Amino acid sequence: MYNAGIPIANAFSYMGKEAQRPQNLGFVRKDAYDHFNRIRRNTKVEDGDAFELLQYFINKSNSEYFFFWNVQLNDDNRIMNFFIRDYRCKVDYECFGDVVSVDTTYRTNKYNLICVPFVGIHHHKQNVMFGLAFMSDETESSFEWLFTTFLKSMYGKEPETVFTDQCQAMMNAVETIFPCAHHRLCQWHINQNAPSHFGSLNNDTRFKQLWHQCMTYCESEEEFESVWKNMIDEYNLIDHKWLNGMYKLRHKWATAFSNHKFSAGLLATSRSESTNSVLKKVGDKTITLYQFVQNYEKVQKVWRANEKAEDTRCRHGMPSMVVKKNPMLTHVANLYTLNIYGIFQAEFIDSLNMLFVEQPSIPFFNSFIEFKVRSHVLLSGFFENLNLNDQNSSNAFDIDADNAQLNEILIRNPPVVKSRGITNAVIQRHWDDKSKKEKGKGKTQSSSEF
Known part of the structure; x- marks a missing residue:
């Protein structure tokens, strides 16, 4: 499986299923990583290929002043790891680098090295590459080198949210190098791995409903804790090793703990995986590193051409407005890209189904107005409290972050509209059509090293 390019985590999960459960394998996941890391350390990039690659980096640096590259060598002065990004990657990261997806499941070229794209989402809701x-391996030291190099190439700007798979070495490196970032684990990988630990529970419909509710559908931390406790108690799983481990990591994968963090609507490293599928089309087991880098740059050109085409479409077109002459939709139509406007409009229409009911106020606290929020079609009870400060300032609304189920895309935050027009609108700059144009006017300094 290793020679076929199957990731270690996937191979371990498959072998665990074949053996009925992972405990029957006779070794743990860390043993598998250690074994294959020893193999990779003995895999050497041939001198001719290494020279060709380094010469390309040097020539690229001479012709493109803002091109950044870095290489890590082993004790034998052979290439272990390398990272590249061009000037456009830097500009894109300045505009859209608040959310970064890092995936290590793809291997290509004749050396079976791990391909690690740094991927985000730009203002047209399409993939954008940051580097x-x-x-050559998945050790903590290699990940620390990689993230340190990435951070240096971006002049110290940390992402707000980082998505990775559940590799302990990478998790440790993220915590060390990106201490201020909100680290999210890929839900898709967790759900792929979970069945190998559930045994007969895989056939229990109610258990799977509770598990998925904990993953995605709890609206608050309190609800998560309640559902989790019910699941553990009902199925007597108090000593379940894997679930206990996942509970300790709940802040990294359960959406109930991340509603207050911007994630551009992501729940997984799917953006990286879709990028991998594109890279697979331009690489195979016979290709050299130099050839792969050239093909990667061709992919970049196609993506950037698509972005330019979307920019042109937005510049010369206006979206179809469901509610004509609505002041908020008119305002947003002139601000957001067409794709993002479509998402906003859908949220706006949904918000019309919300009922705000003013609650009796206490005289001592009469500077605040409390509302109960509920859906017109769900009249059985209120599902949210909203406290509005009754003052015309930029802070004229305040939502309790522990209770609020905010859309992680944060197109609107929240839909507070007064009869006299739009007030206190908070626009998420990530989706602003003008943000990249403003950033692109600035100049940055180049950096390359060997």
């Missing part, structure tokens, strides 16, 4: 790396 590309190749790694």
